[in-house]
Amino acid sequence: MFISHRTSESEWFVDLLADRLSAEFSWQRVFVDRNSMRPGEDFMVRIDAELRRCAAMLVLIGPQWSTVKCADGRRRIDCDDDVVRYEIERALERGVLVIPVLFEGARMPSRADLPDEIRALANRHAKRVDPDHLDHDLEIIVSGLKPLLDA
Numbered sequence: 237m238f239i240s241h242r243t244s245e246s247e248w249f250v251d252l253l254a255d256r257l258s259a260e261f262s263w264q265r266v267f268v269d270r271n272s273m274r275p276g277e278d279f280m281v282r283i284d285a286e287l288r289r290c291a292a293m294l295v296l297i298g299p300q301w302s303t304v305k306c307a308d309g310r311r312r313i314d315c316d317d318d319v320v321r322y323e324i325e326r327a328l329e330r331g332v333l334v335i336p337v338l339f340e341g342a343r344m345p346s347r348a349d350l351p352d353e354i355r356a357l358a359n360r361h362a363k364r365v366d367p368d369h370l371d372h373d374l375e376i377i378v379s380g381l382k383p384l385l386d387a
Contacts, residue, residue, distance in 0.1 A: 237261070237381060238290040238332075239268045240323045242312075245298035249339050249365075253294065256374045261385055283319070287326045291384040292333040294377070295324060295357065299342045302349055314351055325353045333384065336362035337377065 237257060241250045250268055257266045266272075267286045273279060287293075301320075304312045312318045327334050334357060336344060347358040363380075365373040 237266055237385070238286055238293040238323070238327070239266065239296065240293055240320055240327075241268075241296040242298065242301055242304060242320055243270070244304060245300050246296045246339070249298075250296060252370075253296070253337070253374065253377075256378065257381075260378050261381070265385065279319070280322075283323060284326065287323070287330060287332065290327075290332060292335060292381055293323070293327040295320075295334060295336045297336050297338050297342045297344070297362070298340050301342060302345045313354075321351065321354055324357055328354060328356050334360050335377070335380070336360050338362050338364045 239250055239254060239257075243250075254266050254268045254271060267290065269279060269283070272286075273282055302311065302313050306312050306315045306318075308315075313321050315321070324334065336357065338344060344362045345358060347355050350358055363373065363377055365377075
């Protein structure tokens with residue numbers, strides 16, 4: 237499975253989720269860019285390769301996910317070179333199961349808040365992760381992935 241995230245807001249959560257998924261399914265089945273890539277590796281080539289073989293993508297959405305800005309002041313999600321946008325766009329094109337995971341009180345972006353290329357993300361049922369029920373919420377995610385990964 238592929239974990240898509242914005243490093244600026246999800247550092248603690250991506251590690252926690254990756255550890256939980258890896259404990260259940262093994263590290264070889266969980267792709268997180270910063271943990272899974274060798275120094276100097278072409279990340280766009282590797283992202284494409286991982287998206288071709290993954291059964292599911294978890295898109296970690298925090299409160300600033302859609303409002304983080306590029307250097308030119310535009311929303312990063314609107315910039316053509318946004319890696320998160322690229323990951324989601326490719327996953328949707330390839331028919332990968334895309335699961336939005338909302339944390340730290342984030343709300344699901346509306347269709348109007350998303351670029352055309354990833355507008356379909358707004359149609360995906362999201363899983364909210366509450367810090368007061370973290371273990372339970374992570375177990376729901378793991379349980380939902382088991383049928384895909386055990387097949």
